[in-house]
Amino acid sequence: MKPFIHHLSIYKQVVFSIFFLPISGLIYGQTVPQQTVAFEDYVSELVQSEDEYLSMVEEWRELIDHWLENPLHINSEEADLLFEARLVSRHQLNKLREYRLKYGDLLSVYELSFVDGWDSKTTLRVMPLVSVNYREKSVIKKIHRRPVRQQLVVKTAFTPEKKSGYLEKTDANGVTKAPDYVGSPLRLSLRYDIDYRKKYQAGIRMEKDPGEPYLVTTQYGLFQGVKTPDHISGFVQFNRLGPVRQLIVGDYRVSFGFGVNLAAGQYGALSGSGPVSLAHRIRPNTSLGESGFMRGIALNCKLSRFTLTLFGSSLRLDGTSSVIDTVSGKVISFSSLDQSGMHRTNTQLDRRKAIREDMLGGHLVYGNNWLKAGFITHYKQFDAEVRKSTRAYSKYYFEGRSNLVAGMAAAIWLNKWQWFSEFSMSRNNGWALLSGLNFTPVTGANISLAYRYFDIKYQNWHGMGFISQSRNNNEKGLRTKLRLELPHRWNIEALADFSHSPWIRYNLDLPTSQFMALGAVDKNWRSQGTLIFSFKYLRKTTEIPDVFTMIARAGYSEQFRIRMEGRYETIPGVAMKTRVESNIVWATGRNYLPAWLLFQDIAFKLPHKAYRVWLRVCYFEVPDYDTRLYAYENDVLYDFTSFMYYGKGLRGILMLSWTPLPWVDTWIRVATVYYSDRKVGSGPEQINGNRMNELEFQVRIKIPG
Amino acid sequence: MLRQFILSILLTANICVVGQERPVGAGSAGLGGSSVMLEDLWAVMNNPAGMAGRSHVSLGTSLEQGYFMKELGNYALAAAVPAGNGCFGLGAAFSGYASWIDQRLIIGYGRKLGQKLMTGINLVYIYQKAGDESPALHQVSYKIGAMVDLSDSFSLGFATFNPFGFYYKSEPHATLPGNIRLGMAYRYSREFFLTVEIDKEMEHSPSIMTGCEMTFKELIFIRLGIKALPVQYSFGAGVRYQRFLLDFSSCYHQYLGFTPLVSIQYDIR
Numbered sequence: 020m021k022p023f024i025h026h027l028s029i030y031k032q033v034v035f036s037i038f039f040l041p042i043s044g045l046i047y048g049q050t051v052p053q054q055t056v057a058f059e060d061y062v063s064e065l066v067q068s069e070d071e072y073l074s075m076v077e078e079w080r081e082l083i084d085h086w087l088e089n090p091l092h093i094n095s096e097e098a099d100l101l102f103e104a105r106l107v108s109r110h111q112l113n114k115l116r117e118y119r120l121k122y123g124d125l126l127s128v129y130e131l132s133f134v135d136g137w138d139s140k141t142t143l144r145v146m147p148l149v150s151v152n153y154r155e156k157s158v159i160k161k162i163h164r165r166p167v168r169q170q171l172v173v174k175t176a177f178t179p180e181k182k183s184g185y186l187e188k189t190d191a192n193g194v195t196k197a198p199d200y201v202g203s204p205l206r207l208s209l210r211y212d213i214d215y216r217k218k219y220q221a222g223i224r225m226e227k228d229p230g231e232p233y234l235v236t237t238q239y240g241l242f243q244g245v246k247t248p249d250h251i252s253g254f255v256q257f258n259r260l261g262p263v264r265q266l267i268v269g270d271y272r273v274s275f276g277f278g279v280n281l282a283a284g285q286y287g288a289l290s291g292s293g294p295v296s297l298a299h300r301i302r303p304n305t306s307l308g309e310s311g312f313m314r315g316i317a318l319n320c321k322l323s324r325f326t327l328t329l330f331g332s333s334l335r336l337d338g339t340s341s342v343i344d345t346v347s348g349k350v351i352s353f354s355s356l357d358q359s360g361m362h363r364t365n366t367q368l369d370r371r372k373a374i375r376e377d378m379l380g381g382h383l384v385y386g387n388n389w390l391k392a393g394f395i396t397h398y399k400q401f402d403a404e405v406r407k408s409t410r411a412y413s414k415y416y417f418e419g420r421s422n423l424v425a426g427m428a429a430a431i432w433l434n435k436w437q438w439f440s441e442f443s444m445s446r447n448n449g450w451a452l453l454s455g456l457n458f459t460p461v462t463g464a465n466i467s468l469a470y471r472y473f474d475i476k477y478q479n480w481h482g483m484g485f486i487s488q489s490r491n492n493n494e495k496g497l498r499t500k501l502r503l504e505l506p507h508r509w510n511i512e513a514l515a516d517f518s519h520s521p522w523i524r525y526n527l528d529l530p531t532s533q534f535m536a537l538g539a540v541d542k543n544w545r546s547q548g549t550l551i552f553s554f555k556y557l558r559k560t561t562e563i564p565d566v567f568t569m570i571a572r573a574g575y576s577e578q579f580r581i582r583m584e585g586r587y588e589t590i591p592g593v594a595m596k597t598r599v600e601s602n603i604v605w606a607t608g609r610n611y612l613p614a615w616l617l618f619q620d621i622a623f624k625l626p627h628k629a630y631r632v633w634l635r636v637c638y639f640e641v642p643d644y645d646t647r648l649y650a651y652e653n654d655v656l657y658d659f660t661s662f663m664y665y666g667k668g669l670r671g672i673l674m675l676s677w678t679p680l681p682w683v684d685t686w687i688r689v690a691t692v693y694y695s696d697r698k699v700g701s702g703p704e705q706i707n708g709n710r711m712n713e714l715e716f717q718v719r720i721k722i723p724g
Numbered sequence: 725m726l727r728q729f730i731l732s733i734l735l736t737a738n739i740c741v742v743g744q745e746r747p748v749g750a751g752s753a754g755l756g757g758s759s760v761m762l763e764d765l766w767a768v769m770n771n772p773a774g775m776a777g778r779s780h781v782s783l784g785t786s787l788e789q790g791y792f793m794k795e796l797g798n799y800a801l802a803a804a805v806p807a808g809n810g811c812f813g814l815g816a817a818f819s820g821y822a823s824w825i826d827q828r829l830i831i832g833y834g835r836k837l838g839q840k841l842m843t844g845i846n847l848v849y850i851y852q853k854a855g856d857e858s859p860a861l862h863q864v865s866y867k868i869g870a871m872v873d874l875s876d877s878f879s880l881g882f883a884t885f886n887p888f889g890f891y892y893k894s895e896p897h898a899t900l901p902g903n904i905r906l907g908m909a910y911r912y913s914r915e916f917f918l919t920v921e922i923d924k925e926m927e928h929s930p931s932i933m934t935g936c937e938m939t940f941k942e943l944i945f946i947r948l949g950i951k952a953l954p955v956q957y958s959f960g961a962g963v964r965y966q967r968f969l970l971d972f973s974s975c976y977h978q979y980l981g982f983t984p985l986v987s988i989q990y991d992i993r
Contacts, residue, residue, distance in 0.1 A: 617924045
């Protein structure tokens, strides 16, 4: 067999040298697919327009941005990262390996479309993120010439209009009160990274949100009395130290299993291309997000077929409704954690970093070509008591100081079949299970089925596992997904999800059920563009308010969200996107008017030009908060915005990026929102007018450029 | 009496939506109001990108009598002058009566960028006056548009007027609502095409318009259209005779009745 494979390999190289190399020369070294790629092309499956997902997307975006600028080497182990980032399925990754084994390394990224199991959608998404060996060799030489690489990113943003929170107020007695917000309206952030031969890496992040003071006096912990920026985070990472693959000191995130036991910045278990990997990865916290990470030491070792990940963390967090010992000044108890990261008012500053959270955990995984299985555990302890509410919905909530969660996760790949499962149990014997199957009968078809059960008693502050609500207990459900790639570049996706919560939930004093169906049909033209029609139906139990009988009466609400979208490249470097979206909600006892959103995007990135322009014009009419719509917006590098549309008006955005020198990149973003039916914002965020403008400036310095 | 009642309602509505953008031309009206995908002379006012492909000088006029009431007349003049790879357009529109005047002057330029993309921009001057005592209102804004051929059959287009709400106005209280139109056209053959369009204006819920046109020997055109939200039916026909193009159409509203439109175009080849 081997000589035959070798023969094929030579044959392939000859064919590709004839056909592809002249083409790749003409198109300037594989840069063409990158021109019209926007982050939204990757994030659309992940975000699904739900606000609770959005806080986790930032780090994922950073990853995609990084790969767009520094493509992964598809002919190396770095290809596995595509799988972990949910861009390809395990089946597709295996087929890529099989292809390389048969025919040798890929000679062009365009060759990806020949890999069995790689549909056109996957290929188009992956192509801009990867390079082949030719580029890899040149990169290695470059790295050896300049072993140290540094990057500094500074950003500022502000709103010229004064918000109510920054104004002094006069009460009925004529007494003037200080503004609600103690700091200036400026947003400032800084990121600095240094890398030595990809072996040693370090980074630091600082951020001040609008309304926060420039420097805040630390009230608790080791640095008590010291003034620091509101958010400061950093890490040092060592790679490839013998059996230790990674060692991180500082702030980091961990992803274990399928996210049921421990998911710090991990996403749901099912992506568009099937289930995600059984994760056992630690990574430095490179995000400016002020929650979801750990602080301490984490290491990842590989010994033969076993991988061991261990971590220890001690981090101070913000607690709400705290009871403080009047003698010692220490917090005795608190009801929940505030993860917003906002410290703009005196109340928020008082509870800043008031609670200490200590964690220890680990993950031992055995893996071979068809099986991956492992044990997961983590222990968590607060320095104050968690006090739950006395209301019935919180009967099974966590109470106390410490908790232990342990479980196991496994995945088996059998050619066209994949099975995955994760089990988790908390110290109070509550348990959770996620189990599913993924089947790829033929190239371009994928069917997946996943069952989840989260016990009422299950208590875990760090687990997820694609539940339909924000808490990871009190739910069981079934999800199935079908994806078909049809001839003539038609694609169909359908998803159905049923869930049931047997116990009452916050503001819902009755057992609830939910059914969700999603459908999408898209038609692609070879290079010009795509038309997408998508539909979402959501039916869920609601409570009909009845103040007289004090008995909860069940009603239900139905949501129909329809979206039509066209994305097309008009001439090289000019891309457009058009969207029409409507959200119609019907609920027992309530009348809603339909919500509408229409927008047009234009992006210019002309070949060999140092600038790029992005423009959006958006009109919206969303009469009710319950019918609100979301749309992702392009933002400066490493940042992203998902704007919530509520009200009637227009939104416009103009973003310019310019690279005046090879080592300097600059961004300017101007955004405006105008409401014809209301003032902007509410409470301290309100502006005395119906227009709000936002200005952002960002500079990046890269050495070497 | 009924006539006065309808007039009072319509004029009140008209004053509320001062500066409202409306498609011009009998061809567009026959297609239910779909205008953003049309490459006719009236693209000068409807979507400046649509005039990018014009190859000869054209002049035209359009006359509309809203529900057969002289107070609701809309009259327009347009000229398109090709220049190099693009085309300049000039338009003027008049509506109203003695107590309410709305006049517009439009200068635009449309240009082809490559084989698939047409773009255009209009500068729009609006003069309005309500009654003898109120001061005259002058406003200046702009409209941008584009049309893209996705394939031989499918095309997409958009036009947006006063897109960000930044415009010149002579009186601080004046408002000029922006609007956006997004459209799609499917060309089944050279003789038949279908359009679907959505129009969203700041103060109003979106309208959806769809229409179809059938051509016989490139001389006779038959059009049908429906506008939803609110519902309005329309039909029309056109005849080309040498350098002249005559279009007429009629829109039917279930409560307000018929609105006739006529457009005449002359091409200087």
